[in-house]
Amino acid sequence: MQIGPIVNRALLEVAPRDSIAEAARQMTARKVGSAIVMTDEGPGIITERDILCAVAAGGDLETARVEDYMTHNAITAFEDWDLREAAERMSAGGFRHLIVLGSGGQVEGILSIRDLLTALLQEANPVVSQ
DSSP: OBSGGGOBOSOOEEOTTSBHHHHHHHHHHHTOSEEEEEETTEEEEEEHHHHHHHHHHTOOTTTSBGGGTSBTTOOEEETTOBHHHHHHHHHHHTOSEEEEEOTTSOEEEEEEHHHHHHHHHHHHOTTTTO
C-alpha cells in the first residue's frame, strides 16, 4: 500500500518568525503534533518535541521563534512510497513525522507514525481492523 491515501492533508502551517507559544496554541487548537514551516530552503517542520526543547531551554515562549527550534530542510517522502519504505525512513531517522510531497514537489500532507502504524496493522490483518 502507498502512503498517499493515509496522509493527513489538513495541514497546519506556521511561519518561521511565529513564536513558539503561538505555534503551540495553534497545534493544540487543531489537535495535531506538528506543523509545516515553509522557508526559502523548502519545507521544514516543528513538532511537539521541538516545543518541549524550547520549554526545557527556559526562555520566554512568547519571544522564542519557531525558526530557532524547528527542523529545517525536513526529510520528505513522496505519495507513492510504500508503507514499509516510509516506516524504514522514519525508524532510521528517529522521527515521528514525514512531510509528504506530490509528484510536482509540492507539500501534500504529513504522515505521522500513528497513521503509519495503523495502516501497517490494517494491511497485516485486514479482518481485525474492520
